[in-house]
């Protein structure tokens with residue numbers, strides 16, 4: 275292969291990324307709680323060479339929520355089940371640092387990592403919705419504070435994951451030694467928010483530690499990713515925005531004393547493929563037709579903590595919202611406000627566009643393959659997370675028509691060659707912080723593509 279192959283993840287989010295994907299005839303209406311559908315999609319993705327499955331999450335619903343969010347699987351539970359039903363694909367799940375405890379989450383991801391043979395990843399998010407606080411007996415922390423908590427939290431988790439050296443569990447029946455206690459490390463983490471003695475009651479995996487993803491795009495999110503992330507999930511958007519984000523994020527990685535290649539950047543894209551441009555447009559229109567304008571207003575409102583957009587005139591310029599949205603999906607709400615202002619969009623246009631964005635990834639397979647290659651070659655992405663508006667139809671078309679073109683041109687390897695998620699992402703084995711420096715150079719000459 276002439277260049278490093280492009281890596282893809284696939285979002286498993288029930289029927290798809292579109293708010294009314296459940297209505298689309300290509301998949302089951304109950305997809306968000308249909309275990310067979312999850313297994314079938316994950317296995318098809320694995321067979322097609324997709325590097326990881328990605329499960330997003332939320333911790334608050336109300337009457338205005340996206341329909342399939344009202345009834346959905348919890349990420350750790352579904353990933354554990356998928357670990358047993360797949361053998362190669364990486365398994366990445368979202369867990370909030372604002373509404374969970376590091377010791378529990380460290381154990382859970384370490385367990386999935388062992389169950390799956392080193393295929394686990396954690397998408398560390400800070401949670402945007404204020405109502406989450408009312409489900410967890412606490413105030414929803416404000417944006418900056420959420421990121422301060424997240425930093426302390428991830429520090430602690432990474433420390434806990436190194437509680438045992440790789441060769442600590444000797445299990446020697448002759449000597450009667452189960453674990454070499456000299457290779458056990460008590461963390462004694464004393465951070466601003468978390469005090470955790472340790473050690474963790476589970477060892478390291480084939481990839482050392484689960485992969486850490488991060489998915490916030492504000493300045494605070496970029497700082498956090500620069501320090502801690504192995505991979506970043508970000509919004510798609512026009513290529514110029516993706517390039518600017520890519521540069522900012524890699525700068526942040528370097529500012530934290532790491533190499534740019536230590537972190538992969540994965541914009542979320544939702545390709546819609548047609549045999550001709552007209553057919554792709556018809557598929558797009560069919561999906562766009564799944565929402566009414568009232569539903570599109572609700573979809574838009576969720577980014578702004580379920581703000582009620584129905585009170586504004588639809589065909590006048592997008593309303594002036596002040597700080598509304600800044601304590602929620604900040605980077606996303608800032609972008610929506612900015613784009614509306616710059617392009618002079620009406621509320622109707624913004625709502626319909628946010629519910630069914632017209633992206634650069636709609637068209638023939640050739641067009642989409644070209645666009646994917648352009649994004650990678652022009653510094654906008656290291657890979658992509660496929661968030662198909664409708665997963666059943668979307669993935670079928672993408673794997674059948676787009677992946678073969680990428681493969682033919684040397685941009686995609688349809689076979690997952692490595693064993694672990696780090697292998698698939700071109701990341702080296704994660705050495706323990708307690709490993710002697712020499713070991714780090716030689717013992718694990720298993721760095722794949724690093």
Ligand SMILES: Cc1cc2nc3c(=O)[nH]c(=O)nc-3n(C[C@H](O)[C@H](O)[C@H](O)COP(=O)(O)O)c2cc1C
Nearest residue numbers: 330331399400401402489490491492495508604605
């Ligand atoms: C691409 C992307 C994906 C996200 N996915 C989730 C998610 O699955 N669950 C969640 O609670 N928050 C998710 N978030 C929100 C973050 O948790 C964060 O709370 C919010 O975006 C505010 O951070 P930001 O302003 O840094 O983007 C996501 C954010 C982005 C940008």
